[in-house]
Amino acid sequence: MDSFGEIIKRFRESNGLFLRQVAAKMDIDQAIISKFERGERKPTKEQVQKFARFYKIEEEKLMIAWLSDKVAYELVEEKNHYKILSVAEQKIRFLKIKKKV
């Protein structure tokens, strides 16, 4: 249940890298990476993919963390979050079927 930020921070540290180094190699401002790691800012989808490649993390895994962060952030202040999620699930299933036809 890790957040995107926790994951990329863990990988950075286990590789013994400084923000400065990651920033240079990935060509992303280090202030932003610092904010990603602490969940203060959300990366774009392209950045998520870039991090997956950089740290050799399975892209799907990182994507799940990132998207679930977004959904959680969007609903945490709302009532009935469980209901909202289950209705959303039904709608997604319906939409996915519809598109294939």
Add this chain to the structure above:
Amino acid sequence: MDSFGEIIKRFRESNGLFLRQVAAKMDIDQAIISKFERGERKPTKEQVQKFARFYKIEEEKLMIAWLSDKVAYELVEEKNHYKILSVAEQKIRFLKIKKKV
């Protein structure tokens, strides 16, 4: 499992109102309401509340439809949507507990 748009359209029609009339009373451009009804645009939270009051729909019900639309729209193109939703659910639960402390 209705979308926000389907709900407000149903209420408008069952009240025998034209878009023009709703638009005038609610002070929202009728083109926008037309787009809401067909899901082409998403209303703001304030507008959702306004529609709930206008049609005397239970606000929670409309809010659930609106938020689940947003989540569904956000995830429909993604893989692993079920996994994403279940991780999001855990994260929300965790965050809600954390806030109360």
Add this chain to the structure above:
DNA sequence: GTTTGTTTTGACAATATAGGTCAAATATAG
């Protein structure tokens, strides 16, 4: 306590996304 190296913060700019307005186009009914 000052030097050196790292991370965090915050103000501001740039960009992207969402929402609003309006008039014209397209139904639909008579």
Add this chain to the structure above:
DNA sequence: CTATATTTGACCTATATTGTCAAAACAAAC
């Protein structure tokens, strides 16, 4: 064809998100 209702699309504005940079804060070493 006329009249009324809805939809579409182009354009504009507002808001939210992301990027940049320099300074502040933190930490370890000495």
